[in-house]
Amino acid sequence: MNAFATTGSDAHPYLRAATAGLRHHARTTAAPADRVHLDTLHAHLTAAHQLLDRLADVTRPPHPAAGRLLATAHLQLWQATNAVHDAFHTVPPTDGPREPCMPERLPEGPPVLTICQRHLATGHAIRRKTTPADLHASTCAI
Numbered sequence: 848m849n850a851f852a853t854t855g856s857d858a859h860p861y862l863r864a865a866t867a868g869l870r871h872h873a874r875t876t877a878a879p880a881d882r883v884h885l886d887t888l889h890a891h892l893t894a895a896h897q898l899l900d901r902l903a904d905v906t907r908p909p910h911p912a913a914g915r916l917l918a919t920a921h922l923q924l925w926q927a928t929n930a931v932h933d934a935f936h937t938v939p940p941t942d943g944p945r946e947p948c949m950p951e952r953l954p955e956g957p958p959v960l961t962i963c964q965r966h967l968a969t970g971h972a973i974r975r976k977t978t979p980a981d982l983h984a985s986t987c988a989i
Contacts, residue, residue: 869891881941885962889935889962889966893969896921896925899917899920900921902917903918918976921973925969925973928969932963935962
């Protein structure tokens, strides 16, 4: 047996820890969303997006129906990630004037630079596997 194989309750400890962190934050957050929260949430959604992409790719050959469902979840998670990115640019910064997202030029410094770079990279990855009609649909057909 593989020394790194996990079973039962010790399987996927990092995913369980991330889930616990999100649950704790959801229970304890009382203030409106600020740019720091939205940037961190965007990073989390982007990582989940990459995980769903990988799971859909490796699940599709042996289980086509499950792979399609994961691909649908992948697309819907992109739509949520896109909405969080838009919300980031809607919330006023605490240290200066609001700066819109301008893909034709890089914004000045973090966190705007960080979230926009992450968002552009994730957008590029999903556009390689998705049609424009799918990206703009409000619901995804299974």
